[in-house]
Amino acid sequence: MRSTVHRVDTTQLLKGVLDLAVLAALRDADGYGYDILRRLRAAGLDEVGDASVYGTLRRLFAGGFLNTYVVPSDEGPHRKYYGLNAAGRAELQRSGKVWQGFASTMDDLLRERETA
Amino acid sequence: MNSTAQDEITEYVERVRAALADLPEATRAELLEDLPEHLAEIRAEDTLTLSDRLGTPEAYAAELRATTDAFVGGYPEPPKRRFAPLLDARADVERVLGRVDVKIGPLIGYVKASEFLILLRPAWWVLRGYLAAMAIAFFLDAGGQPIGLLPRIGNSTVVALLLLAGLVIASILLGQRGLRLVKWQRHALHGGTAVLILFAIGGFLNADSSVRDLDYQDAGYSGGGNPYEYVQDVFVYDDQGRLVPGARLFDQDGSPIQLGDAYCSDQATGEVLHTRSMGYPFCPENAPFASPTTTPTPDASAPSPATSSPAPATSSPAPATSSPAPATSSAASSKEPVDRMPSASPPTR
Numbered sequence: 001m002r003s004t005v006h007r008v009d010t011t012q013l014l015k016g017v018l019d020l021a022v023l024a025a026l027r028d029a030d031g032y033g034y035d036i037l038r039r040l041r042a043a044g045l046d047e048v049g050d051a052s053v054y055g056t057l058r059r060l061f062a063g064g065f066l067n068t069y070v071v072p073s074d075e076g077p078h079r080k081y082y083g084l085n086a087a088g089r090a091e092l093q094r095s096g097k098v099w100q101g102f103a104s105t106m107d108d109l110l111r112e113r114e115t116a
Numbered sequence: 117m118n119s120t121a122q123d124e125i126t127e128y129v130e131r132v133r134a135a136l137a138d139l140p141e142a143t144r145a146e147l148l149e150d151l152p153e154h155l156a157e158i159r160a161e162d163t164l165t166l167s168d169r170l171g172t173p174e175a176y177a178a179e180l181r182a183t184t185d186a187f188v189g190g191y192p193e194p195p196k197r198r199f200a201p202l203l204d205a206r207a208d209v210e211r212v213l214g215r216v217d218v219k220i221g222p223l224i225g226y227v228k229a230s231e232f233l234i235l236l237r238p239a240w241w242v243l244r245g246y247l248a249a250m251a252i253a254f255f256l257d258a259g260g261q262p263i264g265l266l267p268r269i270g271n272s273t274v275v276a277l278l279l280l281a282g283l284v285i286a287s288i289l290l291g292q293r294g295l296r297l298v299k300w301q302r303h304a305l306h307g308g309t310a311v312l313i314l315f316a317i318g319g320f321l322n323a324d325s326s327v328r329d330l331d332y333q334d335a336g337y338s339g340g341g342n343p344y345e346y347v348q349d350v351f352v353y354d355d356q357g358r359l360v361p362g363a364r365l366f367d368q369d370g371s372p373i374q375l376g377d378a379y380c381s382d383q384a385t386g387e388v389l390h391t392r393s394m395g396y397p398f399c400p401e402n403a404p405f406a407s408p409t410t411t412p413t414p415d416a417s418a419p420s421p422a423t424s425s426p427a428p429a430t431s432s433p434a435p436a437t438s439s440p441a442p443a444t445s446s447a448a449s450s451k452e453p454v455d456r457m458p459s460a461s462p463p464t465r
Contacts (some may be wrong), residue, residue: 015182017182017267020235032157033154033157033158034154034158034161036155049170049171049176049179050158050169050170050176051170051176051177051180051183052179052180052183053180053185054150054151054154054180055147055179055180055181055182055184056183056344058146058147058149058150058183059146059183059184062146064200074158075160076156077153077157077160078153078157078159079153079157080150082156
């Protein structure tokens with residue numbers, strides 16, 4: 001069945017790399033949910049939604065890649081911070097390599113098409 | 117945070133929950149666990165309502181659902197359940213138990229050992245009732261008395277039996293009705309069972325050690341404590357080899373030494389009678405050595421020729437009465453040896 005063509009759009013691509021994106025956003029500093037969303041958007045991933053980040057954080061935490069702790073806040077609700085643990089860092093490195101390999105393959109492929 | 121914001125969050129979460137109703141329970145719980153706190157963080161960022169900022173709860177739920185999908189390239193691992201190590205350990209234990217179940221079963225004539233254990237269920241219900249009664253009696257009667265075999269509260273055996281009967285019946289009913297228990301009730305039942313089993317093990321070890329302590333004392337007595345415990349009677353012989361009737365034994369403090377049983381079995385009739393003797397032996401007829409006193413005349417010279425030698429010198433017709441005479445005369449004739457040799461004096465008394 002080749003009746004439909006998968007058009008490349010950012011939302012679909014994001015779905016495959018959201019875990020990696022969230023892990024990367026936590027590489028240098030721990031953060032709470034909304035904080036991480038802001039980091040991703042500041043990095044250029046405008047399409048990413050709050051539910052995606054929240055759901056991804058929950059799943060990464062459940063998968064044992066993150067640790068978490070609550071920080072009391074004076075002017076608002078307590079914030080739940082997430083941070084990478086050893087498994088999270090290892091996963092970030094491994095998945096990062098997979099992504100770079102994949103991205104460079106796609107780059108090469110596209111470049112060949114352009115030159116051909 | 118004010119209460120309207122709180123209500124807004126609660127309502128939003130409920131609508132998300134409803135939109136995710138078809139997800140597996142574990143996944144949904146995982147997703148929703150922190151959602152109220154997370155939304156409270158968002159809500160605190162500015163004055164926009166949650167719907168204005170995040171879209172409808174249904175849209176939010178759809179986006180949330182997308183994050184649970186499997187990822188291209190197998191990354192990351194499917195979400196693990198919480199307490200994964202514990203659940204894995206439980207699965208391992210269950211696997212091993214299953215194997216043991218099948219292995220042991222044939223040894224006792226069943227396909228699986230668990231089939232036999234299921235037959236034992238009613239026995240467990242009765243035992244459970246008994247243990248529960250014992251536990252209740254133990255805690256209500258705290259420190260009253262050592263634990264016996266009945267669940268006594270105070271000293272009443274009737275109360276103990278009533279309590280026992282009541283709890284055994286209750287336990288059987290609890291087991292027999294296939295009661296549909298909700299989660300916490302099931303947990304409470306399992307927890308109670310665990311407590312009962314610990315209580316039973318404790319009580320059993322306690323009872324075992326107290327019984328063994330008694331044995332130990334008994335063993336101590338017969339072993340090294342009293343080497344004369346087997347003694348039933350005491351026979352005293354004088355230096356002539358004659359049985360001394362009515363002997364009394366005393367220790368260094370003048371206390372009488374009690375040995376043996378003051379009963380004799382009549383060898384002719386087999387009757388057991390209290391002894392008529394005022395001292396040892398209780399049963400003179402059971403003397404282990406034939407005593408020369410029973411036949412004094414012929415044997416008198418044999419055991420001690422030294423003392424009998426004076427007898428022929430004085431008078432031969434009456435040997436039985438003659439022996440004291442030479443003794444007194446010899447004592448009278450030599451007083452100094454008496455003083456020097458006290459051992460010679462007893463015959464004179």
